[in-house]
Amino acid sequence: MSMQNKPQMVEAVMFFSERGGICKQMFFTEFEALLDGVVNMPEFADKQMHVAYVVINPRLLIKSLVFFYLDFDEKGAPDSGWNIPLQALAERAGRGPDLGAGPIRLACRSQCPVSWHQMHLWDPSLTPGNNDLALLRDVVKRNSLGLLVEDERPQALAPERLHMASEDKWYAPDPAQEEAAKANEKIDQEQRQKAAQLIKQQRLRITSLTQQHEEELAKFKLASEEQGKQLQAQIQALQQALRHQEQYNATLKAQLAAQAASFQASREEMTEQLRELERDGRSESDNLRAQFESEMQAKIASAVAEYKEQIAIRDVELAYRGEQDTQALQEINRLKRAYAELASQGGEQILERLAKLGVVFVVYHPGAGHLTIPLQDVAAYQDNPLAYAAAKCFVSEEQYRHWLAHYQQPSCQASLPSGERCAIPIDRIDTPSRFTIGESNCCARHKASSRLRTVS
Structure with a gap:
């Protein structure tokens, strides 16, 4: 194999389809030409694509992954403002699962080394049967891009490096035992690798779900606090109106007491006049007394009826205000219960409901x-x-x-x-x-x- 054809690390870009699976593969140089406007992708017109940047070693094993979004306009041209440093993110990314060549470098939304690029990244699915990492591993292994593969055959030794073993070591140990030991060791190693990869995937998924749950909980808490503030403001306004109404009622009662005192003074004055008339004549006094009594009773009855009507109206208004206060308190308690119920629900349940809708x-x-x-x-x-x-x-x-x-x-x-x-x-x-x-x-x-x- 010549130096020009020696296998080396390869950078590739793979596009995910909406139904799952890889719909497009290209080298990173072709991707750069796409970004520069040399070519367009009409099949991606007016879509936001899920894309993965992949670094592949000479044995067709993945070393680094960056999961990112890329928007296309109605002509199939990529977003001109897209400027994510894929190579820098891949170099600075944290450790991910082992896909055959040791733990990979993984940059995604829940594990992003540069915070301001986080909103442009996405988290891969790690569920059994729909594992995006396993999908990429299998696609790379099929070598659809035609990469040069490193020859894994054992190297032949030169004759001068061979040595004759002593006679006491000519007879090999039992082949069956040696094969069984190798098989057990291989099975143990595979089980450990599978367990380590599964633990890494579950940790990544737990981190992603925890972050989503915290975001949803913070949003619900903020909405509940704002609604609580609004209801508190309404309660304060109703309480202030109630105080004004009570002051108005106290003023009316004071006016009623003043008028009653005035009536009492008038009555005493008229009584004194009546006594003087009694001294002048019995019959005239009786007439004046009857007239005075009838007029006084009419005035008092009219005033009492008017103020009773006003007090009844105010009592109705006070009862209505009290009912509104009760309803507002009931609404606050209901919202608190709703907030507690929403806060107790897991982020995964909420996301499932929104997805169903x-x-x-x-x-x-x-x-x-x-x-x-x-x-x-x-x-x-x-x-x-x-x-x-x-x-x-x-x-x-x-x-x-x-x-x-x-x-x-x-x-x-x-x-x-x-x-x-x-x-x-x-x-x-x-x-x-x-x-x-x-x-x-x-x-x-x-x-x-x-x-x-x-x-x-």
């Missing part, structure tokens, strides 16, 4: 890529999509807005003395977390750091 929301934002929005986040996303995208990029909404304006038109935002914008083209910052207001969106002459140096 088929609820999937996917949006695209520059800098964040394609985002899969859970059903409970749809309202928050509708209220403020930019804030939601900014949170996914680990930046504030203001920084994300400035970065988006810079990303769409990378030019200097500084103002000239004439009042116009500088508008000199500058280098585009592709990642929101690396964008700094006053630095990344200004040319070298207008950057804040250069102005500070000039002033000092």
Whole structure:
């Protein structure tokens, strides 16, 4: 075999189909040509593909794996903003299961050495019968790419390196015992390898499920706290209205007492007048007394009826307020029970329910890529999509807005003395977390750091 045909490590890229299985294989150099726009993939038009970057040794065994997403437009061209450093991730990735050549280097969503690339990676399935790692191992073993394979045949020894054994060692031990010992040792080694690989796969799967469960639990807890705050605010508003109503009722009662006192004073005055009339004439006094009594009883009855009606109305309103308070407290208790029930459920059950309902929301934002929005986040996303995208990029909404304006038109935002914008083209910052207001969106002459140096 010549030096040009000597087997060596090979980098390949494999595309997963929606039904499972590998639908496309290519060398990494071909993948780079695809990213550069030399060729397109019409069969992947307007899709988000699950892709794996694979490093293969000369014995057709996998050494490194990186699982990532790649978006294609309606013409089959890959996303021009895609910039994941696959080779660097593969070199810095953590250890994974043993696929025949020792533990592999594995980079996926739940095991990513660079945090800001985590949202662009995906976790492989490790369930028996649908194991993506085993699928890749078998596909590589079939050598559909036509890789040069290292010859595993034993090397023949030169005659001068052979030595004659002494006569007492001419007779070999029992072949049956030796074969049985080798077979037992081989079986033990295979069992240990299978057990180690299974443990590694289960640990990776537990890590992924734990992370998903913690994310779901945090979202439910946040939603419950927000709803609790809203209900608490409603209760406070009802309590304040109740206090105002009680103050109003106290005022009415005070007015009623004042009017009663006024009536009593009038009655005493009229009684004194009646006594004077009695001295003037018995008959006239009787008439005046009867008139006074009838008028007084009519006024008192009218006033008492009016205030009783007002008090009855206020009592009804107070009862209604009390009923609303009771309903609000019942709603709070129900939400607490619902939150406790949701918190007690495992992440796997919740995901199964959503999967059965088929609820999937996917949006695209520059800098964040394609985002899969859970059903409970749809309202928050509708209220403020930019804030939601900014949170996914680990930046504030203001920084994300400035970065988006810079990303769409990378030019200097500084103002000239004439009042116009500088508008000199500058280098585009592709990642929101690396964008700094006053630095990344200004040319070298207008950057804040250069102005500070000039002033000092």
